[in-house]
Amino acid sequence: MYTAAVITVSDRAYSGEYEDKAGPAVAALLEKSGYAVKDTIIIPDEKNKVIDALTSLCEKGISLIVTTGGTGFSDRDITPEATKEVIEKETPGIAEYMRMKSAGITPRAILSRGIAGIRGRSLIINLPGSPKGAVENLSFVLPAVKHGLDILNGITE
Numbered sequence: 001m002y003t004a005a006v007i008t009v010s011d012r013a014y015s016g017e018y019e020d021k022a023g024p025a026v027a028a029l030l031e032k033s034g035y036a037v038k039d040t041i042i043i044p045d046e047k048n049k050v051i052d053a054l055t056s057l058c059e060k061g062i063s064l065i066v067t068t069g070g071t072g073f074s075d076r077d078i079t080p081e082a083t084k085e086v087i088e089k090e091t092p093g094i095a096e097y098m099r100m101k102s103a104g105i106t107p108r109a110i111l112s113r114g115i116a117g118i119r120g121r122s123l124i125i126n127l128p129g130s131p132k133g134a135v136e137n138l139s140f141v142l143p144a145v146k147h148g149l150d151i152l153n154g155i156t157e
Contacts, residue, residue, distance in 0.1 A: 004066070006066055014043060047081060061122070068127045068129055069127075071114040072111065086117075086124065088117070090116070
């Protein structure tokens with residue numbers, strides 16, 4: 001069983017202006033899919049806070065780290081830029097596939113700027129901020145993610 005963590009990146013959820021629904025929805029999907037969710041956190045759309053949270057979770061050895069939110073066009077949407085500063089290797093196929101599959105549901109999916117990548121033995125995936133979009137996008141890639149985590153961990157059978 002691989003470990004996972006969920007980071008919600010949202011000024012409004014962080015301030016309590018609205019309830020975070022995407023983070024819990026993603027955590028539930030991960031648990032249902034066999035991941036041990038070790039942490040769920042909410043942070044504001046601040047680049048250094050995203051970098052610190054991602055780095056800390058990687059250092060703790062969390063296998064799969066998913067973010068929700070901060071992938072759009074707003075001035076405060078900085079999750080992909082922060083993720084780029086943390087990862088060592090980009091895994092573009094994950095984000096490309098999510099956008100492609102999601103575009104079949106809504107043409108606005110092509111506006112997502114989310115990325116995915118590897119730091120050490122951790123895989124980081126940026127998801128959209130809406131609960132529906134986050135769960136759909138993660139559902140598209142989860143079947144392949146376990147194989148990727150196996151490879152990262154030297155399991156080749």
